Amino acid sequence: MAEVVSFKKDAATGQAPISVAVNDGVARLTLANPPANALSIAVMETLMDELDKAAADRDVRVVVIASTGKVFSAGHDLKEMTARRGDGDRGRAFFERTIRLAADLMLKITHLPKPVIAEIDGLATAAGCQLVASCDLAICTDKSTFCTPGVNIGLFCSTPMVAVSRAAHRKQAMEMLLTGETIDASTAKDFGLVNRIVPQEYLSQVVQKYASVIASKSPLTLKIGKEAFYRQIEMPVEEAYDYAARVMVENMLVRDAEEGIGAFLEKRHPEWTGE
Incomplete structure (x- = not known):
């Protein structure tokens, strides 16, 4: 029987931003703040807390990061960030906190002593694409799409670039970063962002199979x-x-x-x- 837990609520929405299920050695962390599944401060802090718990739990062998809704993650919460432009420093301190927290989250995934699999069904954009690129494996549906669109709004995706340029081939990463255009699942696989593309109805089943195989190892x-x-x-x-x-x-x-x-x-x- 899976253990399901709710955690710290987002102050803005009053909703628990992450749901957690632990079963058969696999910890499943699901972004649960649709429609955007934005990486707000609350979401990133909760993800980091749950990754720490997974690292410390001897019964957890593999971590899966998934989401609810039609968007895997739209990246940083631009409304949350824009609201701080009225601060005395025009938002600088809050922007620094947000970007640093995102970098720490991605590094935590890399340094986690257990494999992390991204399960993508929908759009992964900006820091959401960064999250996918930071995971050890990524499996998506044939309807999933990916982009680093910061250039379209005057904000180059500099921090997503770090993860994307290490997952995708160099010129393909530059193509994504310079054009800001959305690529489909097949192109994402060609670029090196994802490992497998599966029909939507089989996504969780395929991810669980991978997780179970890995969880059976030392x-x-x-x-x-x-x-x-x-x-x-x-x-x-x-x-x-x-x-x-x-x-x-x-x-x-x-x-x-x-x-x-x-x-x-x-x-x-x-x-x-x-x-």
């Missing part, structure tokens, strides 16, 4: 591997090989690797201890 191995992936990807190739070799040797010495190799040789299922 949690320690997943932690080691995810950290190593993001560290080596920024290194020169020689340095990356030196680093990866050290990681692999240390990985070989942990109990789960000994158990996994032993189970493979003995033709049995491994019993992970996370050690």
Whole structure:
């Protein structure tokens, strides 16, 4: 039976911005403030709190970030931000807080010791596209669309650019950032933003299958591997090989690797201890 919990309410809407379900090793965090599922301060703070809880929960192996409604996420809450232009500093302090919080959220996903899968059904735009690009895997419906449209309103998507340019190929990322045009799911897959495209009716089923497969692996191995992936990807190739070799040797010495190799040789299922 899934555990469903409601959390801190958005002061503006009075609604809980995130719903949480934990079942069979998978924590499902659902953006629940349609129609825009905007990344307001309350939403981002709640997401970060729930990611921290998932990281600390030994029973959680994989995190899924999904949404309700027709928009996965429209990015930052522009109404929330515009309302602060009347502040004495024209909103600077609030803008800095919002953008810094978004960066911290994306980094938390990258540094989370557990894989994070984005489940997209609808539009992911601006910081919403950044959220997709920041997740380890992304699976979307054939009706999903993606864009970084800041250039259309005089605000270049500079922070979404960080994640998008690391997920998509360089020229494709620039195409999105310079034109601000919306791309369909097939183009997003060609660009490298998503892993799989599935019919809408099968989306949750496919995501759950991926999550279950990953959740069946050693949690320690997943932690080691995810950290190593993001560290080596920024290194020169020689340095990356030196680093990866050290990681692999240390990985070989942990109990789960000994158990996994032993189970493979003995033709049995491994019993992970996370050690």
